[in-house]
Amino acid sequence: MPLNVDRDLLARVLRRASPDGPYAEIFLEHCARAAATLEEGAVQEPSCGITLGAGLRTFGPLAPQLIHLDDPDEERLLQVADRLRLEEPEKHPGPPQPGSAAGRRIEIEPAAEEEQLLPAGLSSALAQVERGALDADPRVLSARVEYEAWRQEILVFHGEGRLAEDTRTVVRLRVCAAARDGNRVEEGVAAVSCPDPSDLFSTLSTLELGRRAGESAITRLEAKPCPSGEMPVLFANRCGAALFHEALGHPLEADFLLRGESPYAGMMNEPVASALIHVADDPTLPGRRGSYRVDDEGAPAQRTVLVEHGILRNVLTDRATSEALGLPRTANGRRASYRDAPMPRMSNLVVEGWKDDPEDILRSTKEGLYVVELGAARVSFPGGDFVFEVAEGYLIRDGRLDCPVEGAVLTGRGPDVLRRIDRVGSDFLLDPGAGYCDKEGQRVPVSLGQPTLRVARMAVQGTTT
Numbered sequence: 001m002p003l004n005v006d007r008d009l010l011a012r013v014l015r016r017a018s019p020d021g022p023y024a025e026i027f028l029e030h031c032a033r034a035a036a037t038l039e040e041g042a043v044q045e046p047s048c049g050i051t052l053g054a055g056l057r058t059f060g061p062l063a064p065q066l067i068h069l070d071d072p073d074e075e076r077l078l079q080v081a082d083r084l085r086l087e088e089p090e091k092h093p094g095p096p097q098p099g100s101a102a103g104r105r106i107e108i109e110p111a112a113e114e115e116q117l118l119p120a121g122l123s124s125a126l127a128q129v130e131r132g133a134l135d136a137d138p139r140v141l142s143a144r145v146e147y148e149a150w151r152q153e154i155l156v157f158h159g160e161g162r163l164a165e166d167t168r169t170v171v172r173l174r175v176c177a178a179a180r181d182g183n184r185v186e187e188g189v190a191a192v193s194c195p196d197p198s199d200l201f202s203t204l205s206t207l208e209l210g211r212r213a214g215e216s217a218i219t220r221l222e223a224k225p226c227p228s229g230e231m232p233v234l235f236a237n238r239c240g241a242a243l244f245h246e247a248l249g250h251p252l253e254a255d256f257l258l259r260g261e262s263p264y265a266g267m268m269n270e271p272v273a274s275a276l277i278h279v280a281d282d283p284t285l286p287g288r289r290g291s292y293r294v295d296d297e298g299a300p301a302q303r304t305v306l307v308e309h310g311i312l313r314n315v316l317t318d319r320a321t322s323e324a325l326g327l328p329r330t331a332n333g334r335r336a337s338y339r340d341a342p343m344p345r346m347s348n349l350v351v352e353g354w355k356d357d358p359e360d361i362l363r364s365t366k367e368g369l370y371v372v373e374l375g376a377a378r379v380s381f382p383g384g385d386f387v388f389e390v391a392e393g394y395l396i397r398d399g400r401l402d403c404p405v406e407g408a409v410l411t412g413r414g415p416d417v418l419r420r421i422d423r424v425g426s427d428f429l430l431d432p433g434a435g436y437c438d439k440e441g442q443r444v445p446v447s448l449g450q451p452t453l454r455v456a457r458m459a460v461q462g463t464t465t
Helices: 007-017 074-085 122-134 197-203 206-221 242-252 254-258 319-325 358-363 414-419
Strands: 024-039 047-058 065-070 140-158 163-181 184-194 229-235 279-281 304-308 348-351 367-379 385-397 400-406 409-413 421-424 435-439 442-450 453-461
Touching: 007 024, 007 047, 007 074, 007 140, 024 122, 047 074, 065 074, 122 140, 122 163, 122 206, 140 206, 163 197, 163 206, 184 197, 184 206, 206 385, 206 400, 242 254, 242 279, 242 304, 242 348, 242 367, 242 385, 242 414, 242 442, 254 319, 358 400, 409 414, 414 421
Parallel strands: 229 367, 348 442
Antiparallel strands: 024 047, 024 140, 047 065, 140 163, 163 184, 229 453, 279 304, 279 348, 367 385, 385 400, 385 409, 409 453, 421 453, 435 442
16 A cells, blocks of 8 residues: 555544544545557557545534545644634635645655556557457548556545555556548447456457447448337347446435435335346446445445345445435445545446346347447436437347447336336346446446346337337
């Protein structure tokens, strides 16, 4: 752990912030980042950087208070503690200024320098990804390849004297290919993630990743207008449970329940989905993008069953919502950085597979829509109504995949649609682990997984009737 911190100093800071015993916490973060981009055949100069900061938080008789510091030292930490004790941070809009040279700083060991996040041979690997995209089809004109990696090391110290630490490394490679046919231009995207820069290119076919993006762009070029109406909708396992993430996961984050904004409020131990559906949030999965050993409040990670046989069993909580609602704490308090307050967030959301043969699910569907990838989504609260754009989808005719379609939009209400799931496949698949989730201005990495499944009836808005 590169955070070389005097535990006695942390205890003294928290005693100053909360001498009478209300909950107090300090969150220290060291984050090294590196990025590189290939565009128009050339690799741009990689960018690197390190951030170090602290967030101090108390829960007193008033609303929770949070103040953050960049590059903290002893003097400024104690100044922040005094402000939190007075519960008047709003009267001091700026953070304390750096103290004297004599002030003890939080020391950093050189173990996680950002250069270590740039693997050897990165430039040639990016060029290989580009080559894979361009070779997919003569109509592919260009490809932009983006590499990003970060290693976040955190320390959480509580007023009760508990200390928790974690290190999280996330690496992502993304390629966006552009293809043209006449005046029509479409883009295709492929991405992959792993927990170690040195593993990325040893386990990944760079040509294959580029080829997938190129083929995706060509599929979009060849897509036909999608019909409108109610129809069966099949979701391939490659969809990565995006429907569940938006229509179930977010509404089960306990802050939405606390504010009365969830369509699942008051439905604990009641049916919220088909009896075929089992859903869990699991940050303990090894090597996944949303995994952690402890959450950003220091609670040990655990697997939380949300839905069992279609019955709502749990919701996702952090410390504050757990106490406010009288529910178990599920270790889902996550924050984008030390500048932010934690809130309930998903980690790795998984929809478990069942016994149906995915090919039989398709064969038994006379007509409908087969969704391979979902795009932009909007969900309204408290009703739970959603709108999903279909990034890649195909018409189903006589139990077979027909032409790719464009302009398809899925609409519905989460609880209603999830109850209409009538087939669940045996082909569970975790996504490539390259996704982020945005909520209230905070972005955190997540993973998703699901089998092939079918919604018996769903509203599809297309470009034809």
